[in-house]
Amino acid sequence: MLKSTFKAIFLLTLVALTASACTFPWEKNRAIQDVPLISYAPNNQKSASSSGDLKKISEAAFLKDFMFSHSAATSIINTIPGADNKEVLAVEGNYIYTLVKNDIFITNSLYAPQAKVVGKISLATRPSGILVSGQRVAVYGVDTEIKSSSAWNSFKRESDYVFFKIYDVADPSNPKEVRSLSFEGKYAGVKLIGSHAYLMTAANINYIEDEPLTPRIFEAGQVVSGDCSDANNCLVPEIYYFDYSYSNYYFLSVAAISLSDTSKALNVNDYLLDANQEAYAPTNSLYLTYTNSISEYDLQNQLKRDQVFNNLSSADQQQIKEIESLSETLLSSSEKTTKVAAIVNAYIASLSGSEKDVLQAAVDSSLVEKIKANMNEIEKTTIYKIIFDAGKIAYQAKGNIFGQIIKGSGLSESDGQVRLVTSRNEMWSKLFKDTSKVYNNLYVLDDGLRSLGKLENIATGAKINSVKFMGNRAYLKTAKVNDALYVADFSDSTKPGILGAVQIPNSSAQIYQADDKGNILLSFGRNLETGAESSLVKTGLKLSLFDFSDLQNPKELSGYVIGDANSNSPVLDNYKTFYNSIAANIVSVPVSLYENGRLSFSGALIFSTDGGVLNPKGRIDHSRGGLMSAADSWEGFSYYDNTVRYSTLADDNLLTFSNKFLKINKIANLSEVGSLLLTPSIEDYIIVTDDASENTDSIGSEERPVESEGPGSPMSETIIPDGGTATTTPAATSTPETSPATTTPAATSTPETSPATTTPATIPGAEAAPAN
Numbered sequence: 001m002l003k004s005t006f007k008a009i010f011l012l013t014l015v016a017l018t019a020s021a022c023t024f025p026w027e028k029n030r031a032i033q034d035v036p037l038i039s040y041a042p043n044n045q046k047s048a049s050s051s052g053d054l055k056k057i058s059e060a061a062f063l064k065d066f067m068f069s070h071s072a073a074t075s076i077i078n079t080i081p082g083a084d085n086k087e088v089l090a091v092e093g094n095y096i097y098t099l100v101k102n103d104i105f106i107t108n109s110l111y112a113p114q115a116k117v118v119g120k121i122s123l124a125t126r127p128s129g130i131l132v133s134g135q136r137v138a139v140y141g142v143d144t145e146i147k148s149s150s151a152w153n154s155f156k157r158e159s160d161y162v163f164f165k166i167y168d169v170a171d172p173s174n175p176k177e178v179r180s181l182s183f184e185g186k187y188a189g190v191k192l193i194g195s196h197a198y199l200m201t202a203a204n205i206n207y208i209e210d211e212p213l214t215p216r217i218f219e220a221g222q223v224v225s226g227d228c229s230d231a232n233n234c235l236v237p238e239i240y241y242f243d244y245s246y247s248n249y250y251f252l253s254v255a256a257i258s259l260s261d262t263s264k265a266l267n268v269n270d271y272l273l274d275a276n277q278e279a280y281a282p283t284n285s286l287y288l289t290y291t292n293s294i295s296e297y298d299l300q301n302q303l304k305r306d307q308v309f310n311n312l313s314s315a316d317q318q319q320i321k322e323i324e325s326l327s328e329t330l331l332s333s334s335e336k337t338t339k340v341a342a343i344v345n346a347y348i349a350s351l352s353g354s355e356k357d358v359l360q361a362a363v364d365s366s367l368v369e370k371i372k373a374n375m376n377e378i379e380k381t382t383i384y385k386i387i388f389d390a391g392k393i394a395y396q397a398k399g400n401i402f403g404q405i406i407k408g409s410g411l412s413e414s415d416g417q418v419r420l421v422t423s424r425n426e427m428w429s430k431l432f433k434d435t436s437k438v439y440n441n442l443y444v445l446d447d448g449l450r451s452l453g454k455l456e457n458i459a460t461g462a463k464i465n466s467v468k469f470m471g472n473r474a475y476l477k478t479a480k481v482n483d484a485l486y487v488a489d490f491s492d493s494t495k496p497g498i499l500g501a502v503q504i505p506n507s508s509a510q511i512y513q514a515d516d517k518g519n520i521l522l523s524f525g526r527n528l529e530t531g532a533e534s535s536l537v538k539t540g541l542k543l544s545l546f547d548f549s550d551l552q553n554p555k556e557l558s559g560y561v562i563g564d565a566n567s568n569s570p571v572l573d574n575y576k577t578f579y580n581s582i583a584a585n586i587v588s589v590p591v592s593l594y595e596n597g598r599l600s601f602s603g604a605l606i607f608s609t610d611g612g613v614l615n616p617k618g619r620i621d622h623s624r625g626g627l628m629s630a631a632d633s634w635e636g637f638s639y640y641d642n643t644v645r646y647s648t649l650a651d652d653n654l655l656t657f658s659n660k661f662l663k664i665n666k667i668a669n670l671s672e673v674g675s676l677l678l679t680p681s682i683e684d685y686i687i688v689t690d691d692a693s694e695n696t697d698s699i700g701s702e703e704r705p706v707e708s709e710g711p712g713s714p715m716s717e718t719i720i721p722d723g724g725t726a727t728t729t730p731a732a733t734s735t736p737e738t739s740p741a742t743t744t745p746a747a748t749s750t751p752e753t754s755p756a757t758t759t760p761a762t763i764p765g766a767e768a769a770p771a772n
Helices: 002-019 060-069 296-311 314-325 333-349 353-373 426-431
Strands: 054-056 089-092 095-100 103-107 117-122 129-133 136-142 161-168 176-184 186-193 196-203 217-219 222-225 237-242 250-258 267-273 278-280 285-293 379-389 392-402 411-414 417-423 438-445 451-460 464-470 473-478 484-489 497-503 510-513 520-530 536-547 555-562 579-581 586-595 598-608 615-621 631-634 637-640 646-650 653-657 661-666 672-677 703-705 716-719 725-728
Touching (some): 103 672, 186 379, 267 392, 285 411, 296 333, 296 353, 314 333, 379 417, 417 464, 451 497, 536 586, 579 646, 586 646
Antiparallel strands (some): 095 103, 161 176, 217 222, 438 451, 464 473, 484 497, 510 520, 555 703, 598 615, 631 637, 646 653, 653 661, 661 672
């Protein structure tokens, strides 16, 4: 009661402030943008039908009222697919920049016979990633130092912060910090486009009296946004709102930061998002989505209310009317539904069994009619496109589709077109005879988010939970472990369709694109074989190459089983550590192999894919013949210092990087150009015999080629349209590339103190294994 009274008094005060044109202090001299401005309405009463438009907030009273009337979301966006660029290595000109724990090493040249470290940047806080543009290096991560600043003690709210520092490396031997920023919130992503970085942070801040309404920003240790008492040192964020009903909110902030001109003012946009809103950043755009989804539970409660209202007592009818008439600032829609349902359910409980059956039948019938009458509104997703261009953040377009985008992976962009995969809520099954099916949709939108093509109500055996877009195709994985991998075709933008489905036995393996059309795929994961009593037994790691160009006759072109059950790879937890170059036909697979319970090799196995066949080129050892290294944990993943975390091509060279080494090898024959020891440790002083020295000439006996049946050979069953069957070797799928792993970290190698439970007779490696 006290809270309700306080809210009423507070809102009246806000109305008074509005009457006196209470705008943000920093808005008085600002030009109005093209995006519509929100007009403040007393008590935050919006019109009955929300427009769904993205609008700019220009009045402090509106934002205060909004934050006071809603709770900050407890669940906010983690990282934005397409923008989770926690890169640990970058190449710019002839220099290589590598992030090793708290240090950034600068290597002088890709080509010098004796490449060496010429400079280093050391930070007090461990960074999450680096960006390089010209002679500037940007580094970012969780800011753990801000709590020791003088300003922190004056804050009423305690929040996470993200630091963003820029260094001038014109003289690599003497890097100089030229800008230091800190943003209130958690890291959500970053994009480097030209010379501008677009940093995205998410903050769930509740309204607190006398605290800034928007997330704070620090520069050089001083608050420059969130407190504009000093007009000469005040950063101006634009604040945007979606004209929908919110259940709660959080701020998604996007800051455009120039790396080349550190005197250039930041451009910052703050977006008020609801907890169920999602974001994607596949290329140079940010897509924000909002799904207006009416739950079956809420619909049934409303229909029950309508069916029994006239039979309720006068007191109950009056109480329901009073509840429903309250402002949402005093009682949210969900709270109203719950309170009304309690009154209605109490009445229903007093009915006889036959009366309850009659009532339920009437509700079910009305529910189907309600769904049919509101098909376009029950589950509609609105997409907003915001473009990044030369430091500008500009709203461009809005579009609508039906269903919910497959979370974390269902949106992609290609040649300016947006491709989407959505699923429909279970209530849609009431419109179809076969209630066991789940229905999904494919959409293609143009750069203005106008519809180009669609295929709706695709029936699958289970809900699609991950999508991988590859060239003109998308591979759709359902929630069922051994369900088919559906193949969607986007080659004709006006007629997206389903080509067929491939049965995949090892659903835990990752898949990767190996050609520009998405027909040739690589898969990598645990090799599973049938053991005693039909149990699945891990026998090593398996790398396979598949041809899915003809789904009626798919082929496993070749494959290798690597190591034994004790072998491990960081790829199993972090897909980014796997590297394949379509243009150069090079695959780099980081692995750790064991012999008699002890590490025998940690580094990268290199394959080529020339001619559609996997061919071993050699290995690059980061363990000095199998020496152990210190353990390391970074961004939710567990590694060892000799675990290869990143591979890439630079001109004619292959770079492989671990905490311990940066190695540069020629692509043609893997001959070593340079090998830099980055993290010395006790094992580096152990004398290594020639037998244990690293070998890059050949992969040797530790990789077993699968005895492939060759092109055109039949494999196991594949599902194709119209119920037909064909034969194929099952490929493997996994969480899509736009959705990075965030699960509990798994170590990439077995520590020396934890010997393997089996003692192999030979060094675990890759050797011939029968094709599936």
